[in-house]
Amino acid sequence: IVVPIYNHAATLSAVLHDLNLLGYPILVVNDGSSDDIATPLSLFPQNDVVHHSENLGKGAAIATAMRFAAERGYRAILTFDADGQHLARDVPFLVAAHESAPEALIIGARDFESVESGDIPNSSKFGRSFCNFWIWTETGCWLDDTQTGLRVYPVDLDWLKTIKGHRYSFEVEAITRLLWQGREAKCIPVSTFYPERTQRISHFHALYDNFWITKSHTQLVILQFFKILRLYHPLKLEQQHRPEVRGIGLVAQIIRHFGAPCAYVLMIFPILSSFLTRSYERRALGDFYRKCR
Numbered sequence: 001i002v003v004p005i006y007n008h009a010a011t012l013s014a015v016l017h018d019l020n021l022l023g024y025p026i027l028v029v030n031d032g033s034s035d036d037i038a039t040p041l042s043l044f045p046q047n048d049v050v051h052h053s054e055n056l057g058k059g060a061a062i063a064t065a066m067r068f069a070a071e072r073g074y075r076a077i078l079t080f081d082a083d084g085q086h087l088a089r090d091v092p093f094l095v096a097a098h099e100s101a102p103e104a105l106i107i108g109a110r111d112f113e114s115v116e117s118g119d120i121p122n123s124s125k126f127g128r129s130f131c132n133f134w135i136w137t138e139t140g141c142w143l144d145d146t147q148t149g150l151r152v153y154p155v156d157l158d159w160l161k162t163i164k165g166h167r168y169s170f171e172v173e174a175i176t177r178l179l180w181q182g183r184e185a186k187c188i189p190v191s192t193f194y195p196e197r198t199q200r201i202s203h204f205h206a207l208y209d210n211f212w213i214t215k216s217h218t219q220l221v222i223l224q225f226f227k228i229l230r231l232y233h234p235l236k237l238e239q240q241h242r243p244e245v246r247g248i249g250l251v252a253q254i255i256r257h258f259g260a261p262c263a264y265v266l267m268i269f270p271i272l273s274s275f276l277t278r279s280y281e282r283r284a285l286g287d288f289y290r291k292c293r
Contacts (some may be wrong), residue, residue, distance in 0.1 A: 001078045001092065002069075004061035008029045008082040013040040018088035019080065020044060024095075025285070027068060027077075029061040059163070059170020062153075069155050075102060090150065090190040091184040096150045097188050104235065105178045107143060108150030108190035120194050131172060136216040138224045139179040144187045146175055154183070162235050169216040175219050180227070180234035 001024050005012060012028075019026055026047040030037055032055035041049055050064055062079055069077050076098055080193055097106045112128075122187060124147070131146040149171065159181060165173050179185055184194050226232035254263045276282075 002065040005082045008037040011084040037064040058166030060166040081115035095153045104184040109145035109187040110192035169212040
């Protein structure tokens with residue numbers, strides 16, 4: 001789980017508290033905060049933290065997180081905003097959707113109709129409809145919520161290099177370019193909560209960020225036109241060779257012919273080898289057995 005932060009000291013403790021209860025590894029990307037962010041971070045020393053020396057934008061924070069994840073062998077990241085708008089109870093639903101479609105983009109579509117959602121600003125409703133329409137124009141795919149920060153991205157550094165935006169426009173461009181790759185996008189209904197306007201933390205600049213989002217959509221619509229004319233060829237998804245899938249098939253055959261006890265005995269050897277030689281697998285196995293207890 002990736003939590004990008006910029007001057008979120010007031011809400012970060014509650015967000016990290018709820019997320020840590022879920023048991024997933026957490027990375028906080030501090031995007032050049034100038035407030036007392038060290039205090040809430042010190043309460044959760046088990047979480048990884050990466051610091052930007054200056055504010056580079058939310059998109060840059062997500063890009064940093066994806067490179068961090070790739071270096072450690074993770075196949076996906078789940079982004080979670082630090083302002084308290086998302087609810088940790090929805091995370092398992094997105095993780096389950098990711099596990100059923102590992103190469104897909106999973107989007108948490110916020111419920112704007114529920115009374116529990118709080119005081120939703122009209123600008124957020126308009127912004128979502130605006131971006132939904134233009135992403136449909138760019139991709140031919142209608143999505144219920146293209147502005148939410150609650151998403152599961154497949155870790156793909158080649159795709160990451162194609163994105164030019166570094167601030168909020170990153171999240172707009174990310175969806176279009178993932179769909180252009182040939183990936184599927186799934187919207188999962190989630191809850192949301194908007195506090196009163198006086199308590200809300202938002203660093204979205206109405207003029208500056210809307211200008212860059214509009215610019216991104218303009219460029220993407222033009223590229224879509226060139227794509228239709230076969231004058232532009234976006235990055236395509238390469239089929240991943242997943243050795244673990246072949247391993248699962250082999251274990252299934254062993255169980256079918258020799259029974260489960262034999263399969264369990266044979267699995268000791270690859271598990272022991274992974275535990276001794278590969279740090280990522282060792283950490284994953286440790287997390288698994290702790291949950292089993």
